[in-house]
Amino acid sequence: MSTSFYFECLDHQPSITSDEISQHDDHHVQAAIRMATGADPIPDDPYEVLQGFELEAAVFLRQHPDCPLVLIDEYGNRRLIPGRGEDKARAAVERAIAFQEAQQGRFEEKAADADRRAAAMKALLGLPEMTP
Numbered sequence: 001m002s003t004s005f006y007f008e009c010l011d012h013q014p015s016i017t018s019d020e021i022s023q024h025d026d027h028h029v030q031a032a033i034r035m036a037t038g039a040d041p042i043p044d045d046p047y048e049v050l051q052g053f054e055l056e057a058a059v060f061l062r063q064h065p066d067c068p069l070v071l072i073d074e075y076g077n078r079r080l081i082p083g084r085g086e087d088k089a090r091a092a093v094e095r096a097i098a099f100q101e102a103q104q105g106r107f108e109e110k111a112a113d114a115d116r117r118a119a120a121m122k123a124l125l126g127l128p129e130m131t132p
């Protein structure tokens with residue numbers, strides 16, 4: 001099973017997501033992280049020397065040289081990247097999680113509302129309760 005991975009730059013509102021930098025948590029992700037942390041250099045002209053996922057990662061890193069970044073997968077799971085504005089990234093991740101939870105809360109409220117309306121309707125119509 002594959003999972004798409006991306007860089008997400010948190011220095012923009014809304015945040016900016018890279019093109020796909022891997023389809024697995026594998027050596028492509030590791031190579032991208034090494035460039036993001038400065039462990040490996042980002043080529044001056046990535047198009048000259050890189051291709052595929054490494055090229056996508058390098059091009060994005062060139063466009064966001066000093067921005068706080070996280071690694072994000074297609075399910076919205078985020079990972080901090082050492083030395084890439086972790087404090088700011090952590091705050092942004094916490095905001096994103098709080099936002100998702102608020103959305104989920106609203107969804108559950110609506111579902112509860114629908115249940116209450118259905119119960120009120122059944123009471124009004126004198127229908128028997130559904131039994132499983």
Ligand SMILES: [Zn+2]
Pocket residue numbers: 009010011012016063064067
């Ligand atoms: Zn940026």
